[in-house]
Amino acid sequence: MSADAMRQARVQAGYDEASRLRQSLDLASVLDWAPHHTLRILDLGCGTGTLLAQAFERFPALERAVGIDMLAARLDEAAEKLRGHGDKVGLIAADLTQSPEVDAPFDFIVMTSVLHWLYPHEDQVFRWISQQIGADGHFVLTTYHPVADADGLGGTDELVRQALQLLGDTKGAATARFAAHGVFPIARRTRSVRHLRALLSRHFDIDQSRPQEATMRAASGEAYVRYHAATFGTYYSQLAPPAKERLFFEALGYLAEERMRRQGYITSMQVRQWKCLPYRGGLPS
Ligand SMILES: C[S@@+](CC[C@H](N)C(=O)[O-])C[C@H]1O[C@@H](n2cnc3c(N)ncnc32)[C@H](O)[C@@H]1O
Structure with missing residues (x-):
């Protein structure tokens, strides 16, 4: 699953399917x-x-x-x-x-x-x-x-930081990766x-x-990972050490399922x- 996600992220493929989870939900009311x-x-x-x-x-x-x-x-x-x-x-x-x-x-x-x-x-x-x-x-x-936290991260940024923590970073080290890689948090963009x-x-x-x-x-961690790869490409996955990129996508899927179980949604x-x-x-x- 995560090897597919890495390939998908390289070309941001699968947007039509992925965007049904978020972006396309806004289109009808925009046309109104x-x-x-x-x-x-x-x-x-x-x-x-x-x-x-x-x-x-x-x-x-x-x-x-x-x-x-x-x-x-x-x-x-x-x-x-x-x-x-x-x-x-x-x-x-x-x-x-x-x-x-x-x-x-x-x-x-x-x-x-x-x-x-x-x-x-x-x-x-x-x-x-x-x-x-x-x-x-x-x-x-x-x-x-x-909503941005004190570090300026929010929404998907924050999910990504948690994934980096699952790969072994402290919270501070995971946060520092954003600036170190020139990845400006979406919550600030x-x-x-x-x-x-x-x-x-x-x-x-x-x-x-x-x-x-x-x-x-999302119906599964896998579905969330496909959404993430299609929408964000490698914007966030570049934060993970290259040898751990596959694990990064796995961590995202795990966290998505865990949040769905715990709170009924992944981000809001x-x-x-x-x-x-x-x-x-x-x-x-
Ligand atoms: C999240 S998608 C939204 C697509 C569509 N508007 C929708 O609502 O489903 C963002 C789109 O903006 C495009 N985009 C981002 N930055 C752009 C830029 N500087 N110039 C042209 N297109 C850009 C991306 O390629 C991508 O297709």
């Missing part, structure tokens, strides 16, 4: 916030194209659906999924922090489960997004808010609600924002959904 007149949609960090496929079902008149992602393998899966929609679909392999070229404007721009990967460039990305949105368009994004509100307000009018508790559950955090409109008040940034 699309303008009724949506004809052109842009999905930032589109992954395997699931949201765009659902958008075609919701908006049969959709004329253009563009997805951007930096992982070519995910875009290949998206292309396969969206093949039936022909040249209405555009898929672009690009880094969102590099202001990619797109055929703007769009009625609806979405970015789900992506923002923490853009740290610390959010302000620049929000400015670029504000330039791609139509006058009556909506920008909807989801942001993650795990995600920024606070207050900070994000201030950042978004520089470029948009925030129309609505709603929090929701997101609890991660707030996910916030934001609906933003083009900036109309005062001087734009």
Whole structure:
């Protein structure tokens, strides 16, 4: 099982199946916030194209659906999924922090489960997004808010630290590995609600924002390990000594099962959904 996880993590494969545990649960409610007149949609960090496929079902008149992602393998899966929609679909392999070229404007721009990967460039990305949105368009994004402990770790960071402890580290040594390997904890990448509100307000009018508790559950330790490998790749497993990477994934599976037994979930955090409109008040940034 863990040898498979190591292979899977190298290429972040299996995202379609894995994301059913967390990321895809947000997609329907994100689409609820699309303008009724949506004809052109842009999905930032589109992954395997699931949201765009659902958008075609919701908006049969959709004329253009563009997805951007930096992982070519995910875009290949998206292309396969969206093949039936022909040249209405555009898929672009690009880094969102590099202001990619797109055929703007769009009625609806979405970015789900992506923002923490853009740290610390959010302000620049929000400015670029504000330039791609139509006058009556909506920008909807989801942001993650795990509670950070005194070491700045929370959510998955904390599960990972426990796995490193199972491999023999003290808590302090496991925590120190994050800085030593340049792995910035997700609980810090995600920024606070207050900070994000201030950042978004520089470029948009925030129309609505709603929090929701997101609890991660998996049917088995193996299922959690597949989710982890598909979502985080080697981001966290690089913290383990190379000879212990397989054991690291085993430890994650063990801890996931143990938490499910003990508390009925593996991790829990707030996910916030934001609906933003083009900036109309005062001087734009
Ligand atoms: C957790 S997945 C979310 C995928 C999809 N939006 C969803 O909700 O299921 C994060 C996605 O963002 C992409 N991503 C991360 N950083 C990126 C960047 N700088 N530029 C483009 N895509 C990026 C990843 O490749 C990945 O597919």
